[in-house]
Amino acid sequence: MITPFSLHPTFRDCWGHFDAYAVDQLQPAVYEPCYRPKFYKAPDDNRELIPPQSDLECALEITPGSIIIGFYHNLTTGVGGTSGLGTGTGYLVQVKDESLCHFLQRQPVPDYMLGNYNAGMPNLLCAPYPVTGNGRFSVHFWNPTTSTLRCELVFGVLEVCECLV
Helix, strand or coil: CCCHHHHCHHHCCCCCCHHHHHHHHHHHHHCCCCEEEEEEEECCHHHCEECCCEEEEEEEECCCCCEEEEEECCCCCCCECCCCCECCCCCEEEEEECCCCEECCCCCEEHHHHCCCCCCCCEEEEEEEECCCCCEEEEEEEECCCCCEECCEEEEEEEECCCCC
């Protein structure tokens, strides 16, 4: 079976490339009729700008039964960043699954660790993450810089839907 991921040259199976391994784990769910792709974003649009030396914690609800496949994120580090959203060294982020009291990252990570800069492709998780319980997540952002930053994180999800099969 060929997926759009496997057609992209940077997702091919080569020694030392992580994405090909992750795509192999995702492949069965991509064509499953009980899932449809959906994006979830944190924080809300009107809360994206975080003042210098401050933080923001926001709630995110993902439909239980869905599968998180990774993150879509643009680089915001450097002067103006590649997307022109900020200056400085970027921000830190940590995601917690409230239903399981489980952190997806052991400690806050720099935003550039969650980006995959291959033509808009997602930064895939090493294994699909099932959304259980009530589907509530908290996403905590820290802005350690001396300027206001636009902080956001988009989750790529295969959302469970009514199966027509």
